[in-house]
Structure formats: structure tokens, C-alpha cells
Amino acid sequence: MSQQLELLTENPSQWTSVSLLSPEIQKKEIKPYVVLALKELEGNPDSRTSSLMNVDKFSAVRAVVRHLARLRSANKEPWASEDVTVFLESLRFSPECVEELTSLLCLDKVYENVPKHLRVKPGLVDLQWKVDISLSQSNMSSENANASQAKEIMRRYTHIILILTLTDGQTLTYRLSINKFHELRYTVACALKNMIVLEKRKCMRKD
Incomplete structure (x- = not known):
């Protein structure tokens, strides 16, 4: 197991609720949820968040985004797509959602505006x-x-x-x-x- 994958999966018990919801999430919902989750982390929450119809599904995606964003500074290298894919598959996201999430969350630029105090120090x-x-x-x-x-x-x-x-x-x-x-x-x-x-x-x- 790579260091990145070990870091991502170090606390499996916290993902029980996400694994229950993830199979219901559709690919078309992924990008809007990721954008809204990043805005929250950046300190600029979008008003659309309060009117979401599927709050539980958004919460599941938000948990994944926050997890990867906070751990990003603990990595010397950007996230490896294969490790993120394995992590997301373990959370029972559909193959389409795994592909979409991986393509978004492996881009270093999506973390540029996340405040440093929300990120973790190296483990x-x-x-x-x-x-x-x-x-x-x-x-x-x-x-x-x-x-x-x-x-x-x-x-x-x-x-x-x-x-x-x-x-x-x-x-x-x-x-x-x-x-x-x-x-x-x-x-x-x-x-x-x-x-x-x-x-x-x-x-x-x-x-």
C-alpha cells in the first residue's frame, strides 16, 4: 500500500455513513457538489447550499472533498489518481462517480484557495x-x-x-x-x- 493510500484510508470507521449514501449519487451531481464543498472550505459558502434537495448526498461528497483537501498538505506529491480511485471505490461510489471525482480531486489547483489552517501537518x-x-x-x-x-x-x-x-x-x-x-x-x-x-x-x- 502506498503512503498516500494509507493516509487516505487510515480511519475507515468514519466512512460508514458515506458508504451508505454513495451508491445513490449520480455523476451529474458530483461537480456541483464538489464546487459547493470547496467554497465552504474557502470561507465563501454558496447560498445554493442551503436550498439543496439532496442534503445527505451533498454531505457525503463534502466529507470526501474535505478529507482530501485537509490531507493535501501532508503529501509531498499531488494525489495519485490510482490511490484516489481505490479510496473512492472502497466508499462504494459508482464507477462513473469515481472517475468524475478522481478527475476533479487530483487537480492541485482546486486546493489553492483552501486556508492553510484547515490542512494537516505531515504525519x-x-x-x-x-x-x-x-x-x-x-x-x-x-x-x-x-x-x-x-x-x-x-x-x-x-x-x-x-x-x-x-x-x-x-x-x-x-x-x-x-x-x-x-x-x-x-x-x-x-x-x-x-x-x-x-x-x-x-x-x-x-x-
């Missing part, structure tokens, strides 16, 4: 880490350290190298002391715990 694809003791070994050797001194030198000069690969193709490298590394682990663990607590609250649950 994390891979994280690797390794222990760097080269400086510790160098200091121990130069100081002819005894066992006690060697232990202190290892504590002070050992570092953790973090290598992060992002969805936009970037590779970021960070060098942390052991204390900072444990501080990072604690912060991430607390954030995950808080997310779990929030998800259990009634106000965060979808009806």
Missing part, C-alpha cells in the same frame, strides 16, 4: 531510535576513568538518536540526552492517556 510514517555511546567511550578513554567515573560519564554523555520519517517524505533526526528522552516518553504517554480519557466522555462520542 509520522516511521520512527527509529538508537543509542549513541561514542562520546561516552571517547571521554572514558581520554580520562582513564575508573568504574565509578565511567558510570557517571555514560550517564552524562550517552545520547539517544531519534529518526522520524514523515508522510511528506521528510526525514528528521534528533539527538537527545537520556533524561530528555525519558521526558519525551513521559509526555507522549500522558498525552495518549488524556486522549483515551477524552474519547470515553459522552460529548466526544458520535451518535
Whole structure:
């Protein structure tokens, strides 16, 4: 699976309602719905939106447009048509609608006026880490350290190298002391715990 397709399909549970409506949508409805959805994202909602006869079908297309628009900045390259096609097919759009949506949503120019704050930052694809003791070994050797001194030198000069690969193709490298590394682990663990607590609250649950 490509990185783009993985990004598009990372949260399949959110598309249940769209999959129920998508088979009913006709090709002739796609372009008007896409245009109206983009106007909303750009902060210039069209008055025609409030008078639509098929609000549910529009909502389904709007969800797809918002999804691709918000994720666009997380990609180093424009959307690949084959990945968008697979994604739309998984949502049960008809072949005609898949073709129409793909041709529209793979054009980079349709996202030009979408405010940057509505787009997401690159996601994390891979994280690797390794222990760097080269400086510790160098200091121990130069100081002819005894066992006690060697232990202190290892504590002070050992570092953790973090290598992060992002969805936009970037590779970021960070060098942390052991204390900072444990501080990072604690912060991430607390954030995950808080997310779990929030998800259990009634106000965060979808009806």
C-alpha cells in the first residue's frame, strides 16, 4: 500500500455513513457538489447550499472533498489518481462517480484557495531510535576513568538518536540526552492517556 493510500484510508470507521449514501449519487451531481464543498472550505459558502434537495448526498461528497483537501498538505506529491480511485471505490461510489471525482480531486489547483489552517501537518510514517555511546567511550578513554567515573560519564554523555520519517517524505533526526528522552516518553504517554480519557466522555462520542 502506498503512503498516500494509507493516509487516505487510515480511519475507515468514519466512512460508514458515506458508504451508505454513495451508491445513490449520480455523476451529474458530483461537480456541483464538489464546487459547493470547496467554497465552504474557502470561507465563501454558496447560498445554493442551503436550498439543496439532496442534503445527505451533498454531505457525503463534502466529507470526501474535505478529507482530501485537509490531507493535501501532508503529501509531498499531488494525489495519485490510482490511490484516489481505490479510496473512492472502497466508499462504494459508482464507477462513473469515481472517475468524475478522481478527475476533479487530483487537480492541485482546486486546493489553492483552501486556508492553510484547515490542512494537516505531515504525519509520522516511521520512527527509529538508537543509542549513541561514542562520546561516552571517547571521554572514558581520554580520562582513564575508573568504574565509578565511567558510570557517571555514560550517564552524562550517552545520547539517544531519534529518526522520524514523515508522510511528506521528510526525514528528521534528533539527538537527545537520556533524561530528555525519558521526558519525551513521559509526555507522549500522558498525552495518549488524556486522549483515551477524552474519547470515553459522552460529548466526544458520535451518535
